[in-house]
Every structure is written in C-alpha cells, then in structure tokens.
Amino acid sequence: MVNALSNIDFRFYLWLFIRRFPLFLIAAMVVGTAGVALTFLWPPSYQATAKILVESPQIPTELAKSTVPTGAAEQFQIIQEDVLSRESVLALANRFAIYSGRTNMSESDVVDDMMRRLAIQPTASGGGGGATVYSISFKADRPDTAAELINHLVTTILDKDVLIRTQRATDTVAFFSRETQRLDNELQGLEGNILEFKNENINALPDSVDFRREQQIAQQQRLLILQQDEVALHKRVSDLQSRPLDIAAPALTPAEQSLLALRQLLFQQQALFSDESPTITALRARIAALEGEVVGSTGQPGAPRNARDIELASIDDRLEAIAVERQLIEASIEALERSIAETPANETELHSLERDRQNVQAQYDSAVARLADASTGQQIEFLLKGERLSLIESAVPPQRSLGPSRSVLVLATFAAAMLAGLAAVITPELLNRKIRRPAEMIGRLQIVPFVTVPYIKRSMFNPARLGFRISILIAVPALVLALGISDDAPRNAFMGYAQASLIATSSTP
Numbered sequence: 001m002v003n004a005l006s007n008i009d010f011r012f013y014l015w016l017f018i019r020r021f022p023l024f025l026i027a028a029m030v031v032g033t034a035g036v037a038l039t040f041l042w043p044p045s046y047q048a049t050a051k052i053l054v055e056s057p058q059i060p061t062e063l064a065k066s067t068v069p070t071g072a073a074e075q076f077q078i079i080q081e082d083v084l085s086r087e088s089v090l091a092l093a094n095r096f097a098i099y100s101g102r103t104n105m106s107e108s109d110v111v112d113d114m115m116r117r118l119a120i121q122p123t124a125s126g127g128g129g130g131a132t133v134y135s136i137s138f139k140a141d142r143p144d145t146a147a148e149l150i151n152h153l154v155t156t157i158l159d160k161d162v163l164i165r166t167q168r169a170t171d172t173v174a175f176f177s178r179e180t181q182r183l184d185n186e187l188q189g190l191e192g193n194i195l196e197f198k199n200e201n202i203n204a205l206p207d208s209v210d211f212r213r214e215q216q217i218a219q220q221q222r223l224l225i226l227q228q229d230e231v232a233l234h235k236r237v238s239d240l241q242s243r244p245l246d247i248a249a250p251a252l253t254p255a256e257q258s259l260l261a262l263r264q265l266l267f268q269q270q271a272l273f274s275d276e277s278p279t280i281t282a283l284r285a286r287i288a289a290l291e292g293e294v295v296g297s298t299g300q301p302g303a304p305r306n307a308r309d310i311e312l313a314s315i316d317d318r319l320e321a322i323a324v325e326r327q328l329i330e331a332s333i334e335a336l337e338r339s340i341a342e343t344p345a346n347e348t349e350l351h352s353l354e355r356d357r358q359n360v361q362a363q364y365d366s367a368v369a370r371l372a373d374a375s376t377g378q379q380i381e382f383l384l385k386g387e388r389l390s391l392i393e394s395a396v397p398p399q400r401s402l403g404p405s406r407s408v409l410v411l412a413t414f415a416a417a418m419l420a421g422l423a424a425v426i427t428p429e430l431l432n433r434k435i436r437r438p439a440e441m442i443g444r445l446q447i448v449p450f451v452t453v454p455y456i457k458r459s460m461f462n463p464a465r466l467g468f469r470i471s472i473l474i475a476v477p478a479l480v481l482a483l484g485i486s487d488d489a490p491r492n493a494f495m496g497y498a499q500a501s502l503i504a505t506s507s508t509p
Helices: 002-006 010-019 021-041 072-083 086-095 107-117 143-200 206-242 254-270 278-298 307-382 406-431 438-445 463-483 488-506
Strands: 046-055 118-123 132-140 388-393
Touching (some): 010 021, 021 406, 046 072, 046 143, 072 143, 086 143, 143 307, 206 254
Antiparallel strands (some): 118 132
16 A cells, blocks of 8 residues: 555646646535525425324223214324315415415415425324324424414314214214104004004903903803703793692683783793794784783783782793893803904904014114113213324424534535535546656556656747657658568567657657
C-alpha cells in the first residue's frame, strides 16, 4: 500500500484540481443553492394521530347480551368503508380546505392524495388475545388542520357506531313487538273459534262422552225396569179381569163393560205397538168416547163400582205414567246416541283447533321471551354497556414536522454540493485520453522518453515551427511505408523516436 501511495503524483492532481477549481465551484454552488432552496421552500408535513379502542362488554354475556349481531371490530371495518368512500373523502377535503390553493386538481387526484395522507390500521396491544386498538393518522401542511381533521373523523366514527348499534337494537325490539302483537291477535282468534265450536257442540264434546255414556246406560236400565213394570201391570190386569166379579157388587152397564174391555185391549196393544201407532190412537179415542158416555150416565168418568175397578183404574194411571216416562227416556237415549256418535268427529276438529292454538301459543311465548331479550339488549346499547368503540387518545397538533430537521437537510445539501463539485472535476479527467505526463506515456505506449520538455509559452506565432510539425506528421508514416521495416525492435525504436520528437515539437509553440 505504501508503494501504491508513493506512485501517486499528488502534485499533478493538486495542479489539476486548482486548474479546474472554477468548474468545481460552479457545480457545488448550483447543487448547494438548489438544495438549500428546496429545503426552505418545500412545505412541511405534520401528522396527527388518534387511537380508538374496541371495548369489551361491561355486562357479562352469560347474564345479558346485546342483540346487535355485529362485533365492534367488524362494525369498525364497516364504518371505515363508509367514512373512506369517495363522497366522504371529498367532503373532508372541502370541509378543512386541504387543497384550497390547488385549483388544477381533479376530484380523483384529491381522493388519491387524501388516501395517501390518511392511514387507519390496527396496532399491537400487548400479546395474543389482548384488546384491539386502531390508530388513525393524517398528514397535512398545518398541524392544527391535521389534528382537527382526525378529531372530526374519530367523532364521526364513534357517532356512527353508537347510532348503528342503537338503531339495530331498536329495530329488533320493534320487530318482536309487532310479532308479539300479531301472534296475540291470532291466538285470540283461535281461542274464539274454539269457544264458538264448543258452544255449538256443547252436548257432543269429548270431555263429556264418558258422562253421557253413563247416562245412556242408566236410561237403558231405567227403560228396562219400566218395561218390566209394564209387563207386570198388564199381567195384573189380566188376572183381575179373569177373576169373577163380587156378587155384592153392582152389575156393570154395557158401556162400562165396553170401556173395561177397551182398556184391557189397550194394555195388550201397548205391549206390541208404540204410542204413536194408529191402533193405539184409535183405541184411546174410543176409550175417551166411552168414558164420556159413562160420565153422562153415572155423573163421573168410569167411577169404579167395586175393588177390582178401583185397582184397574190405578193400574191404568200407572201405565200411562210409564208410557210418558218411556217416551222421555227413549228420546233421551236417542239424543245421547246421536251425541256420542258425533263426538269422534268433534274430537278430531277440536284437537285440530287446540293444536293450532298450542302452536301459536308456543310461538307467542317464544316471541315474548325474545322481546324481553331484545328490550334488555336495547337498554344495554342505550346505556353504552355493550361492546363498543371508545376513544382512548385524541389527536393533538404535532409540534414537529415529519422527516429530518432543516439543519440536517442543509448539511446533506452541503455534502451533495461537495460531491457534485468533485464529480465535475473527476468526470472530465476520466474521459480525457490525452498524454500529459511521462508516466502516462510509459503506461500507454510502453516507451521511456529520453527527456521531457515542458510547455513554454511564446507570444509570437512561428510559421516555420508549424510547417515542421506538419512535415513530420506526413513524412514519418511515408518513410515507414517506404523503408518497409519488418523488424519489430527497430520499428518500435523508430516509432518511439518519432513520437518523442513529435511531442517535443508540439510542446513548444
């Protein structure tokens, strides 16, 4: 390394630098002036930042939870897309006069530049599972403008979050209120249908079928007893009529005998025919006519003349009562049979109505429970107790601009000016291929000169010297060609001598 340094001609380079110092000074001044002007004329950029926290619910979700299905983080992304829309960004730029002095910018350019200035991104909050924090920053030419715009944007985001969550909770409550009212009206209608159906079929409902069957059995048993009593009474009448009359008793008139015979025949026919049959009706009409004749002759209808007549009259009254009771019992049994036969169809219809009512009742109970949950969720959102966005750090006007300070930029400008000046000195030297030193002649032509004559300035123009130079330039190549020198060593020696002579002559005016 010492040998390499010893081979460097510092005097030559110092002379070269002094010779080209004006070029160095011009380049350094141009770059330095431009850098300093750019440093002081370039507008400063200030960045204001605010932070929003995704806050967890203050009430445990096991006890009560919000009815808003969207989480706060997802809600923030939705709001972010809204506030960063084209219309919103243009409104922000116009509200805070970000581009008031730039009339040549289109709306697309304004939106693109605003999106470059504005940054919204999540920041780390301490490890996995921690709270989510969003950082919102904006760059502006003035610190107050940057802080005001960020605070306005944060306020808009928080207001939208509260508005959206409360609106969704209110809509949920309104929906379940309408659903509860609709189900209540439907339930009342079904209950009215069930009540109307029961009133129309009150004697053929399934809940009383067992009672009606018991009534039917009791009526049938009573009817059987009446039939047995009737048969016994008819037998008694036959026995009484077959018994000889009491001698002491007065004899019966023909009318009374006919009346007694008709009554006996009526008793016998009633065992065979119903009371509505024409035979029974005709017998009763004839008996009624004979009773009228007997009343006219004796003064009272069928007045008994002996104990047998008295007993027969009593039996007649009993048989008439049995007949009336049989009619009532038979009608009752017929009605019971009809109602029991109608009960299965009524039971099916009633079960269908009851099933519809139970289904609507279940829906109504579920709607009421959901309405209660929705009301609780609405209160949670109104009181800001659920998951929400909250401001943890508002934006303040920054005290320092972005990037390095002006002093650093001035130093960088000075360094760039020095480099530009050195480049202006070194670049021509690298591009210059002239031979100006013996060392360059030795390095390039591999010729060692005998002597070096420095450049001598002369004030007078010498035509002879100029002609000599031209003659040498013409004669040397011609002589070489004429002699046809083929040996490399003599030719090289001759060429070196010629070049040295040419250099020597060119160095003198």
